[in-house]
Amino acid sequence: MIVQITGNVNYPITLDPTVWIFDDRKLPYEKLFSNENESPSEEEADDLQKASMRWDREIYQQSINPPVNKSISRFEKEKILKGTFFMPLKPFIATSEPASDIKSVTIQTENGDHELSIEQMQQAMFLFAKEGKPLKENGPVHLYFEDGSNKDEPITGVKRIIFN
DSSP states (O other): OOEEEEESBSSOEEEOGGGGGGOTTOEEHHHHSOOSOSSOOHHHHHHHHHHHHHHHHHHHHHHHSOOOOOOOOHHHHHHHHHOOEEEESHHHHHHHOBOTTOOOEEEEETTEEEEEOHHHHHTEEEEEEETTEEOOTTOSOEEEETTOTTSSSOBOSEEEEEEO
């Protein structure tokens, strides 16, 4: 259940998608492939205000007490256990520091290899959880593009990303 980033990079990386459910960078399916307008809904604005208040409280508390593990609310826990989530690849690509002369990227899967450009990889997203569960069938991740161009036919069974 791991994915490796290798090839012409300064730092080869091994990714474990099973821990991404707790990562704040994850994006819900609805936010990524929604056709709704970009203005936040009333519920999202309320969530944003609550998050802002929590942030202010945390900063105040840290100035008084040392930081402690923050628990998640019941609502957030239910969203995590039932949600479908994506992880953007851009931060992982930046961390691996690919060489400046990269010409292409090879995605190794269970079903063969796929050649992509570095530009396509910059907008790539991994689907890692569907309905709150890790992808076991054709997993550990499926590769999608932010623009939705392969929404109906993602690259499945991704095992390794090789920068050429």
